[in-house]
Amino acid sequence: xxxxxxxxxHQRVQRDTGQVMRLVIYAMAPAMLVQMYFFGWGLLIxxxxxxxxxxxxxxxxxxxxxxxVVRALSDYSAVLTALLLAVSIPPGLPWWMTLIGTxxxxxxxxxxxxxxxxxxxxxxxxxxxxxxVSFPAAMTMWLPPVxxxxxxLSFADTVSLIFTGYTQAGLDVAQLRTxxxxxxxxxxxxxxxxxxxxxxTYSEAIQSRIFNGGLANSLxxxxxxxxxxxxxxxxxxxxxKVINWHIPVGMIGSVVVxxxxxxxxxxDFYASPLFHIFNGSLLIGAFFIATDPxxxxxxNKGRLIFGAAIGFWLVIIRTFGxxxxxxxxAVIIMNMxxxxxxxxxxxxxxxxxxxxxxxxx
Amino acid sequence: xxxxxxxxxxxxxxxxxxxxxxxxxxxxxxVTATVINGLGLGLATMAVLVGSNIxxxxxxxxxxNEIRIPVFVMVIASFVTIIQLLMNAFTYELYLALxxxxxxxxxxxxxxxxAEAFASKNKVLPAAFDGxxxxxxxxxxxxxxxxxxxxxxxxxxxxxxxxxxxxxASNWTLTxxxxxxxxxxxxxxxxxxxxxxxLIAAKNAIDNRLTARQTKQKKxxxxxxxxxxx
Numbered sequence: 001x002x003x004x005x006x007x008x009x010h011q012r013v014q015r016d017t018g019q020v021m022r023l024v025i026y027a028m029a030p031a032m033l034v035q036m037y038f039f040g041w042g043l044l045i046x047x048x049x050x051x052x053x054x055x056x057x058x059x060x061x062x063x064x065x066x067x068x069v070v071r072a073l074s075d076y077s078a079v080l081t082a083l084l085l086a087v088s089i090p091p092g093l094p095w096w097m098t099l100i101g102t103x104x105x106x107x108x109x110x111x112x113x114x115x116x117x118x119x120x121x122x123x124x125x126x127x128x129x130x131x132x133v134s135f136p137a138a139m140t141m142w143l144p145p146v147x148x149x150x151x152x153l154s155f156a157d158t159v160s161l162i163f164t165g166y167t168q169a170g171l172d173v174a175q176l177r178t179x180x181x182x183x184x185x186x187x188x189x190x191x192x193x194x195x196x197x198x199x200x201t202y203s204e205a206i207q208s209r210i211f212n213g214g215l216a217n218s219l220x221x222x223x224x225x226x227x228x229x230x231x232x233x234x235x236x237x238x239x240x241k242v243i244n245w246h247i248p249v250g251m252i253g254s255v256v257v258x259x260x261x262x263x264x265x266x267x268d269f270y271a272s273p274l275f276h277i278f279n280g281s282l283l284i285g286a287f288f289i290a291t292d293p294x295x296x297x298x299x300n301k302g303r304l305i306f307g308a309a310i311g312f313w314l315v316i317i318r319t320f321g322x323x324x325x326x327x328x329x330a331v332i333i334m335n336m337x338x339x340x341x342x343x344x345x346x347x348x349x350x351x352x353x354x355x356x357x358x359x360x361x
Numbered sequence: 362x363x364x365x366x367x368x369x370x371x372x373x374x375x376x377x378x379x380x381x382x383x384x385x386x387x388x389x390x391x392v393t394a395t396v397i398n399g400l401g402l403g404l405a406t407m408a409v410l411v412g413s414n415i416x417x418x419x420x421x422x423x424x425x426n427e428i429r430i431p432v433f434v435m436v437i438a439s440f441v442t443i444i445q446l447l448m449n450a451f452t453y454e455l456y457l458a459l460x461x462x463x464x465x466x467x468x469x470x471x472x473x474x475x476a477e478a479f480a481s482k483n484k485v486l487p488a489a490f491d492g493x494x495x496x497x498x499x500x501x502x503x504x505x506x507x508x509x510x511x512x513x514x515x516x517x518x519x520x521x522x523x524x525x526x527x528x529x530a531s532n533w534t535l536t537x538x539x540x541x542x543x544x545x546x547x548x549x550x551x552x553x554x555x556x557x558x559x560l561i562a563a564k565n566a567i568d569n570r571l572t573a574r575q576t577k578q579k580k581x582x583x584x585x586x587x588x589x590x591x
Contacts, residue, residue: 100544108555134546 017116020293021076023242025083027233028288032087034229038145038222041158042091046098049162050082053102061111077116081105084124084289088281088328089131090142092173095162097135101127121335122295125328132323140324141173142187145222148209149176186210188220188279189324192271201268206275218271224278234287243291246300250307251286251314252277258315270319282314285327295335302338302345310334365490372494379502379557380564384471388462389503390553394514397521399507400500401455402462405444407496410472412440414492417480433476434467441467455524471499502560509556512537514547 036043058078062069072078082102089098105127113119132139146152153176157167166172186194188210195205206218237243255276262270276282281289290296290310297306310330317326378384385406393399416436424432445463448456456463466472475495480488511518516538522530546552 094542097542130546130551133549133551134544135542136545138542 017075017077020242021080023240024080024237024288025076027236027242028083028087028230029233031226031229031233031284032083035087035226038226039091039143040146040153041155042093042143042153042162043086045095045159045162046089046091046093047083047086049095049098050086050102051079053099054078054082054106057103057106058111061107062115065111065115067115072116075116078106078110081110081123081127084284085127087284088124088128090139090173092141092143092158092161092176093131093138094165097131097138100134101131104130117294119294120338122289122292122331125289125331128328129332132328138173140187140190141177143173143176144210147221187324188223188275189318191220192275193324196269202271203268218275219278223280227278227281227283230284230287234283237287237291243287244300244303246303247291247296247307247310248286250304251290251311252282254308254311255282255315258312262315262319276315276318280318280325281327285310285314285331289327290331290334295331295338297338297341297345299342299345299347301347302341305341305345306334306338309337365487368487368491369494372491372496372498373501374498374564377498377502377564378471378474378495379499380561382471382474384474385469385499386557388465388469389499389506390550390557392459392462393503393507393510393553393556394548395511395521396504396507396519397455397525398458399503401448401452401525402459402466403496403500403503405448405459405463406466406469406472406499407493408444409437409440409466409469410475410496410499411489411492412443413437413472413476414480414488415485416440417476418483418485418488421481429481430473430477433473433481437472437476438467452525454521458521458524471495506553506556506560509560510547510552513544514552515543516540 032043032047055073055078059069059073062072082105085101085105086098089101105123109121109123109126110116110119143149143153153161153167157169161167161173161176167176186208188208191208191210192202192205195208196202210220211218212221234243234248238245238248256273259271259273259276263272286307290307297303310327310333313330313333314326317329318324321329323329372378376382379386379389388402388406392402413433413436417433420432420436441464444466445456448459448463475491479491483491508518511520516536518535518537519530520534522533526533547556
């Protein structure tokens with residue numbers, strides 16, 4: 001008779017990595033469709049570029065490392081990384097930038113550290129930061145939501161924009177961003193940031209046209225709807241127990257607390273918590289990015305701390321930093337702190353280290 | 362120890378100050394945004410290294426063991442001052458581009474390391490040769506890293522060659538590709554760290570492959586003998 005000894009946990013949800021990753025992708029899909037509805041075909045093309053680059057890079061490096069290629073490719077982790085990057089970048093980004101970004105995500109951030117399960121940092125977010133630091137102009141060229149554009153881009157126009165830099169009519173992204181009456185449309189976070197530096201108060205800054213047609217008064221058109229769908233996708237992930245509640249709750253809770261404190265301190269300069277939650281990438285960050293099982297904290301208490309710290313950095317960087325959004329920076333900063341958090345939040349083993357027998361330890 | 366061939370191999374490859382000893386990383390990472398900056402600092406470091414190795418070797422029998430380190434530091438500092446003044450006089454623009462990293466050659470551990478580990482125990486000629494080879498190994502890495510970062514980050518090679526070689530070199534710049542949106546990461550500090558990591562990895566990979574080839578050859582020999590016996 002063979003007695004197998006295995007370490008805890010002994011009861012497991014019978015789901016392999018591939019199923020988990022696929023569930024996350026399904027949860028993202030509605031939001032991606034909404035994003036395509038508001039921002040055009042770009043996302044679809046960027047996803048195709050990113051996913052194919054990711055798979056080719058992963059296969060190539062696994063080959064070099066003499067690891068089984070097919071098994072690693074069929075766990076969908078590379079696909080998920082590529083999709084997370086694709087939804088974070090502006091849809092009109094030149095194709096070779098997406099290519100460089102995905103290559104860095106899979107090649108450098110994931111495989112050089114040892115592949116799935118060994119990467120310290122969230123690959124998609126490091127790739128996003130690499131692109132943002134390298135190509136700051138192109139990476140902030142978001143096209144306005146479809147309802148603000150004089151004539152929305154056709155599929156062929158989008159392809160031509162991504163691969164040549166110009167639409168078929170010869171317009172580049174900067175020209176496309178200029179809406180009919182000669183005003184350049186900024187993203188909601190950009191609009192408020194620029195408004196505040198120009199001396200407007202917060203309540204004046206959110207009068208910008210980009211906030212017409214959003215969910216509520218201070219929520220950007222298009223963006224807030226996308227964020228809402230990510231929230232729905234995130235709740236689906238919670239329901240199916242793909243992720244735990246600790247990171248999203250910690251992150252959103254701490255954003256609410258930090259933003260409320262600032263907002264109450266000076267309503268003219270600091271945005272409301274609602275503004276922080278539904279603009280930019282906070283909700284996708286809280287449910288889809290910070291919850292990456294590899295690079296996030298692994299204990300429940302640690303996850304709460306990890307999420308809360310991300311929320312804190314998010315508000316600080318958004319409010320006082322040079323870049324309008326901060327999910328990527330906040331996640332990377334806290335990725336570095338994960339070993340420390342895990343060390344100090346190790347759960348107590350039953351029968352060991354309780355308060356009564358601490359001396360006996 | 363006076364085996365010049367092994368000294369050369371040590372300095373350029375086996376015990377390369379930048380790739381293996383990981384010494385002098387601060388200037389190495391800071392100035393290698395272009396080939397010329399890298400080459401300039403590499404040559405300056407090499408000159409200091411040769412000078413200090415020769416001097417330390419000359420005085421090795423007169424300096425008492427207890428005070429050797431301060432003496433080495435003073436020797437190195439004098440050579441750095443000489444190099445700094447020379448660069449200020451003859452390659453002023455490069456001098457400005459390298460800035461604080463020229464005086465900081467004093468603190469480059471590769472130099473005091475060679476003074477302590479080699480020059481203070483060997484005759485003048487081997488010490489000088491060791492200085493040349495260690496300096497060349499260091500320069501090689503600076504130039505390689507500078508080349509990688511310059512090509513990726515700006516699409517050029519040898520830009521600003523006239524800073525080092527004078528007006529003749531003003532049209533030496535090679536444009537590999539022209540772009541309006543350079544890959545800034547390569548020029549910024551993270552590019553230096555990632556590039557350095559890749560160089561070290563490449564060096565280790567080559568070493569591993571060489572050892573693997575050697576052991577394979579040995580194995581083949583035994584197999585042949587076994588079949589011959591059986």
